[in-house]
Amino acid sequence: MNDVLRSHEEAAKKNQEEIRRLAELNQALSAKVDLHPQAIREKEVTIQLLQDENATLQLEIGKIDERMKDLERENGQLLQRWLKKMNEEAEKMNEANQFYESALEVHAKALEFQSGVVIVDKEFTPMNNVPKSITFPEAGTGTIRTRGKDFGPVIIPTAVIKKITPHDGEIHSIASSYDGSMFATGSADKTIKIFDSTTGQVKQTLSGSIQSIMHVSFNNTNEMVAGASNDNAARLWHLKTGRIRLTLTGHVGKVYSARFNGDSTKVITGSHDRTIKVWDLQKGYCIRTIFSFSSCNDVVPLDYEGTTLVSGHLDNNLRFWDVRSGKDIKELTGIHLGQITSVSVSPDGAKVLTNSRDNTLKIVDLRTYDVEQTLHSDGYKTGANWARACFSPDGRYVAAGSLDGTIFYWNIQKSKLEKTTKDHIAPICGVSWSPRGGQLFSADKDRTVCIWTGGLR
16 A cells, blocks of 8 residues: 555656746747747837838939930930031041142142242052953952953852861961962961962061961952951052061051952041041051941941942941041941851952841842842851852852851852852851952961862862
């Protein structure tokens, strides 16, 4: 009996201890429960503060958006005023240049009359040794040309006879000489290389540029080469000496195009700074600045003297200019959906070829300013912002290089793709058809140059 009583007492003691422990736990939990409403109230206050801050930030964002729109509108107005002001200053400068030239002419005539001696520039004779059988053998120069009797028929070049990697940097431009005996390349390694078109051997390396060469072109007598550069300048090299003849500075942006007029008395340059400049090579300075509303990717003279120009721009538009007045003759908008990468003029001077980042080429009739043909193909994609296409020397074909290294040939008389050929493995930056008719020169971003011919490899 005593044992039973002791066991009941021990059990009761344990129960009391458990009751005490649970009471303490209950008290602790009750204290925590009492704290929760306060924590909830604090979080509600925090949420309200965050909501107020969010509303304030939304209002500030709305005000900033309105301010940004106002600033964009003011920027557009300032840009228009700046362009108008620059045009007015350019007009004044052009008028001053014309006045200065007239004064020099009057002074020279007076000296000639007094002394009986005709004054000439002995250092530079632009029309020295102009070949009689060739007026403009290079397609895309912008003047009517006749091919020499020694030149062969125009054949679509489909076989590579020479493949070379001459530069240390990416190639940006390639151009044939006017007699087809040479071609030139411009590169990111800051040099221009002159090649023999038959052997592919490097004849000269022209240096002196501070940054990448973006465009190269020969003058009519094949005595000089012009190079447009990313250092905001264009340079002219004498091929006989390999030295720089002139450095043309005045642009405030990268120069993307530099071409001679017919008698090599002027060079026309187009730049990222939205200007086109005409340079007098006898005087050595700019005689006309034309302001555009968009960066100029390419510019070509439309006549022998270079008094009318056509230019392709970043804003997808094609513009025609009168150099004498500095005014635009015509602006073609909406012909492309991407920036125009190159402009070429047909050998007969009647059509303009444009290449674009929208992967199409357009042929524009210069008489009506209408798009005569649109050239495209399923596999064709323009490979660079400076990719250049060209006419064949007889004007029957158009050649252009694609992103995948394929060269496309269109027959513009039949308005169809005539042929494709491929030996490049990188995007093609330019093609140039030799005036001899049976050769084409191409260059890609991987520093490879190919010489193509119509014969078998």
